[in-house]
Amino acid sequence: MATSAADGASPTGPANSATGRENSATGRGDTATGRGDTAAVGGDRGVSRDSGYDIAVLGAGPAGLAAAVAAREAGARVALIDSAGRVGGQFWRHRDGDTGAGHHHWSTLRRLRRAARKLDFLSGHFVWHAERTDEGFTLHATVPATVPANVPATVPANSHATVPATVPASGRDAAGDQTRTIRCRTVIVATGGYDRQLPFPGWTLPGVYTAGGAQALLKGHGVAVGRRVVVAGTGPFLLPVAAGLVEAGAEVLGVFEAGAPGGFARHPAAVLRNLDKLTEGAHYLRVLLRHGVPYRTRSTVIAAHGDGHGDGVRAVTVASLDADWRVVPGSERQMDCDAVAVGYGFTPQLDFALQLGCETRLDADGSLVARADDQQRATVPGVYLAGEICGVGGAQLSLVEGELAGLHAALTTVGAEPSRGAVARLLRRRSALRAFATAMHRVYPVRPGWAGWLAEDTQVCRCEEVTAGAIRESIAELGATDPRTVKLLARPGMGLCQGRVCGYATTCLVAAAGGREPTEEDFRGIAARPVAQPVTLGMLADG
Amino acid sequence: MSSPLPSVRFSFGDREIVAEAGQSIGAALIAAGYRSWRTTRHEGAPRGVFCGIGVCFDCVITVNGRPNQRACLTEVRQGDRVDPQEGAGRGHLGC
Numbered sequence: 001m002a003t004s005a006a007d008g009a010s011p012t013g014p015a016n017s018a019t020g021r022e023n024s025a026t027g028r029g030d031t032a033t034g035r036g037d038t039a040a041v042g043g044d045r046g047v048s049r050d051s052g053y054d055i056a057v058l059g060a061g062p063a064g065l066a067a068a069v070a071a072r073e074a075g076a077r078v079a080l081i082d083s084a085g086r087v088g089g090q091f092w093r094h095r096d097g098d099t100g101a102g103h104h105h106w107s108t109l110r111r112l113r114r115a116a117r118k119l120d121f122l123s124g125h126f127v128w129h130a131e132r133t134d135e136g137f138t139l140h141a142t143v144p145a146t147v148p149a150n151v152p153a154t155v156p157a158n159s160h161a162t163v164p165a166t167v168p169a170s171g172r173d174a175a176g177d178q179t180r181t182i183r184c185r186t187v188i189v190a191t192g193g194y195d196r197q198l199p200f201p202g203w204t205l206p207g208v209y210t211a212g213g214a215q216a217l218l219k220g221h222g223v224a225v226g227r228r229v230v231v232a233g234t235g236p237f238l239l240p241v242a243a244g245l246v247e248a249g250a251e252v253l254g255v256f257e258a259g260a261p262g263g264f265a266r267h268p269a270a271v272l273r274n275l276d277k278l279t280e281g282a283h284y285l286r287v288l289l290r291h292g293v294p295y296r297t298r299s300t301v302i303a304a305h306g307d308g309h310g311d312g313v314r315a316v317t318v319a320s321l322d323a324d325w326r327v328v329p330g331s332e333r334q335m336d337c338d339a340v341a342v343g344y345g346f347t348p349q350l351d352f353a354l355q356l357g358c359e360t361r362l363d364a365d366g367s368l369v370a371r372a373d374d375q376q377r378a379t380v381p382g383v384y385l386a387g388e389i390c391g392v393g394g395a396q397l398s399l400v401e402g403e404l405a406g407l408h409a410a411l412t413t414v415g416a417e418p419s420r421g422a423v424a425r426l427l428r429r430r431s432a433l434r435a436f437a438t439a440m441h442r443v444y445p446v447r448p449g450w451a452g453w454l455a456e457d458t459q460v461c462r463c464e465e466v467t468a469g470a471i472r473e474s475i476a477e478l479g480a481t482d483p484r485t486v487k488l489l490a491r492p493g494m495g496l497c498q499g500r501v502c503g504y505a506t507t508c509l510v511a512a513a514g515g516r517e518p519t520e521e522d523f524r525g526i527a528a529r530p531v532a533q534p535v536t537l538g539m540l541a542d543g
Numbered sequence: 544m545s546s547p548l549p550s551v552r553f554s555f556g557d558r559e560i561v562a563e564a565g566q567s568i569g570a571a572l573i574a575a576g577y578r579s580w581r582t583t584r585h586e587g588a589p590r591g592v593f594c595g596i597g598v599c600f601d602c603v604i605t606v607n608g609r610p611n612q613r614a615c616l617t618e619v620r621q622g623d624r625v626d627p628q629e630g631a632g633r634g635h636l637g638c
Binding site: 310 | 566571595596603612616
């Protein structure tokens with residue numbers, strides 16, 4: 001495959017072109033390792049060429065980037081792997097020529113991006129399985145022809161590296177997708193998260209986007225999702241989404257926050273240690289105020305309406321909610337719009353932590369997260385975890401956990417002792433930020449009344465088009481008492497997204513029907529994904 | 544937010560669309576006024592971008608004859624031939 005990085009005409013921006021092209025000459029400026037290619041580095045440390053990297057980091061967002069840089073600077077040979085073409089993840093999603101306006105902590109990204117030139121950034125790699133081996137770990141990835149990718153020459157191709165496209169294709173796709181196997185002694189999982197969704201009537205209409213999707217389209221592609229946009233859901237992330245849209249020229253009809261924030265006063269210790277976070281929120285509120293965008297609490301979008309001709313959303317129903325998120329009767333009002341951005345917090349992307357057998361727990365926001373200790377170690381030897389998968393807490397916490405993970409992974413893998421002072425400082429910062437995240441989760445809980453917004457024919461699973469009625473039937477008529485059984489009987493979570501979007505809602509619905517709270521086991525049952533990305537049978541055979 | 548970027552041209556059905564270099568096919572289609580470009584397998588309902596970051600697979604589309612490509616992740620390139628997708632995207636198999 002002719003990758004954009006390899007052909008030297010990369011259209012993919014500073015991060016990719018910097019890491020992509022300069023990767024091929026990793027040795028430049030790499031005083032620790034001389035030439036810096038696989039054989040030389042591996043040889044220096046007595047590592048056989050076959051065992052590949054000392055450390056592989058899954059995910060190049062704030063956590064993964066910080067982890068990879070810390071481990072590299074400690075002397076480890078590091079691969080940083082991401083499906084995107086650039087480093088930065090969702091938080092620092094950016095475009096060519098982006099000067100950082102509208103981004104937070106942009107100087108941190110610039111510093112890390114510069115430092116990351118000394119490690120192998122494997123962009124465009126869609127890892128679909130992580131497994132333990134006698135020597136460490138093997139990561140199986142596809143490198144689709146349709147995505148800009150950097151494939152360092154040091155990563156060996158598989159025996160049948162090029163799998164023909166499934167149908168005859170022309171141009172750039174003629175070469176087909178590739179499969180790659182990355183070997184490492186230690187793995188750091190930093191795969192972040194994505195928007196947590198609650199279904200509502202009409203949420204499958206075109207023009208309804210996740211809040212994170214609206215943000216990604218704006219920051220990553222310069223596109224506002226609509227001209228008249230309604231922002232709804234819960235959590236502080238709705239504020240930057242709305243502020244970004246309004247500054248890009250869209251009319252934001254309102255931010256409808258289902259919760260009742262203001263409860264920060266009940267968490268003074270957590271807040272006082274993190275005043276900068278409140279300043280950030282205040283900044284976005286000022287932007288909304290300046291543009292006359294209403295910010296309403298205890299209210300949300302409970303339905304979206306199309307025009308009946310398959311053309312997508314044209315209006316929403318907004319309603320006031322009581323403390324349990326039941327609709328206050330008579331409070332419904334309709335609002336014309338051409339786009340909706342909606343999100344109810346975040347769901348950690350646990351695929352690889354679960355594939356590797358890591359233990360989990362339920363966090364304060366009700367999300368399934370992976371257990372990590374003070375060194376960011378998972379419960380499985382050789383696996384480190386950082387960022388949202390240890391508990392949703394934002395970019396600053398991710399950076400801290402990433403650095404801790406990188407330092408400790410380098411200690412156990414290549415024997416590089418971290419500075420005790422640095423570790424102590426990071427742990428103090430982690431503790432303060434984690435306390436703030438927990439306070440945040442308590443201020444913005446998802447309340448059970450949302451199930452009352454659903455009609456019988458409201459789709460819960462978008463992929464398999466499984467309705468709330470079908471899910472209720474599998475519980476009431478067929479006797480399902482846990483989400484895994486509901487999945488087997490009614491098929492929610494059986495589609496291409498593998499329950500990433502509907503898993504939370506399905507789990508809550510079946511638990512509520514049984515008069516109980518969702519458990520860790522419920523979430524584990526619906527979050528296990530042995531194959532994390534779509535792969536062809538040929539690729540599976542190829543390994 | 545950023546300086547003007549070079550443009551690339553691609554086709555969507557029988558229409559030619561101009562996008563900014565580096566944009567995803569999904570973003571370029573939204574910028575061109577489209578909100579949906581595929582129909583679902585069971586109900587034939589229209590879908591477009593939802594999650595925007597490769598998680599939900601709602602935005603799959605046919606690119607240069609290959610179905611089921613995520614429009615939100617596929618970077619548009621000069622001369623790409625992009626087509627809407629119906630159902631499972633297996634129309635080309637004639638089954």
